[in-house]
Amino acid sequence: MIGEFALALVLLIGAGLLMRTFLALNSTNPGLVTEGVLTMSVSVPDEKYPKYSMWQRFYSPALERIQALPGVRAAGIISLLPLQAWGWNGSFSIEGRPQEEPGKQPLAEFRQISPGYFRAMGIRILTGRPLRQEDSSTSPHVILINDALAKRYFPGQDPLGQKINWNEWRTIVGVVANTRQATLDREPMPELYFPAAQLSESISGMTFVISTSVEPGSVTHAVTAAIQSVDPSQPVFGVKTMTEVVSDSLSNQRLYAWLLGIFSALALTLASAGIYGVMSYLVTQRTQEFGLRMALGASTHNVLGMVLRQALLLISAGLAIGLAGALGVMRVLNNFLFGVKPIDVPTFAGVSVVLTLVALLATYLPALRATRVEPMEALRHE
DSSP states (O other), X not given: OXXXXXXXXXXXXXHHHHHHHHHHHHTSOOSSOOTXXXXXXXXXXXXXXXXXXXXXXXXXXXXXXXXXXXXXXXXXEESSOSSOSOOOEEXXXXXXXXXXXXXXXXXXXXXXXXXXXXXXXTOOEEEEOOXXXXXXXXXXXXXXXXXXXXXXXXXXXXXXXXXXXXXXXXXXXXXXXXXXXXOTTSOOOOEEEEEGGGOSSOOSEEEEEEEESSOGGGGHHHHHHHHHHHOTTXXXXXXXXXXXXXXXXXXXXXXXXXXXXXXXXXXXXXXXXHXXXXXXXXXXXXXXXXXXXXXXXXXXHHHHHHHHHHHHHHHHHHHHXXXXXXXXHXXXXXXXXXXXXXXXXXXXXXXXXXXXXXXXXXXXXXXXXXXXXXXHHHHHXX
C-alpha cells in the first residue's frame, strides 16, 4: 500500500507539473497574430524560374491576386514560418567592426519575406519602416532585423542606417518585434529579414500567409485558385491556420502531459483499491478486538479514529517516500518544464493533499464498517 501510494504521488506530481507547463506555453505570446490567419506552402522549381524571375513571374503576381480576393486583409510570403523546430541561420559581419574569428562571429536566423508579411502576421514595426514594393532587385539592398538582434549586437545604439554583410552589404531600414522562431519555450533569437525581391537565388519553398476578415478555411479554395491562376502546374500543400501551427508546436508537450496523466490516473486507482483492500483486511482481522472495545464502552468515534490513525501512519510513510522520489524524478523532468520550477510548492502540496484525501476516503468505508460491529457477534467471531 505504501509503495502504491508513493508511486501514485510521483506520477501525479509529474503530471501536474507538465500540465502547468502546457498551460504556461498556451498563454505565451508568440509575437504574432494567430486568429484569422491562413498559411499554405509551395515548392517552385528553380529550373522554371531562374534568378529574379521567381519573384517577378510567380510570387509577386500571386500575391496581387490573393490580396484582391474578398475577405483578405493582407498577404505575404516567408521562407519559413515561425514556431518551426528547424530553421536557417548563419554568421554575418557589421560594417565598421573588426572581423571576428570563425566561431565567434555574430549569428542569426534568417528569413526571406515579401512586403505585406508583417501586416498579415500582425508583427509590429518597432522603429524604421517595413518592406515596400519599391525594394526591388534594382533598388538599394536593405534588410530588417528583430529586436533581439538589435539589443545583442547594437546595445545602446540606433541600428537604422547600419550595414550588415550577409553575402553582400545591406542597410538596416527597420527593427521589428520578436517572434518565437523555434518553439514557445525558447526565447526569441536574433533574426534577419531579407526582401525576397532582392535575392537573385530565391528559395523555392515558400509559405503564403493570408490575414482574413472571415473564417480562414472559407478562403482556402479561392487562395489556391489565385496561386494556380499564375501557374496551373504549381501544387499547394501544408494548408493550416496559424492557430493550428501554434497547436502543432505544442504536440510533444501535450503528448507528455496526456501520457503521464493517464499513468497517474491508473496509479491513483490502484493505490485507492490497494488502500481499501488492506484496510478491509485489517478491519476483518481486528473484528474481535473492536467488539471487545465497544463492549467495554468504546464509542464509534473511538473505533473510527483508531482505524483512520492506522491508515494515516501508512499514508504518511507513502507520502515521505513519494516526495523523496518526486524530488529525484524532477531532475530528469526539468528539461520538459517551462514557466514552472521543478520543485513547485503549490503542485507538490496540492497533489499531496488530494492524494491523502483520496486515501482517507478509501479508508473511511472499512473504518465505518468497523464501527458497526455488534459486540456479542464480534466476541463469538473466530
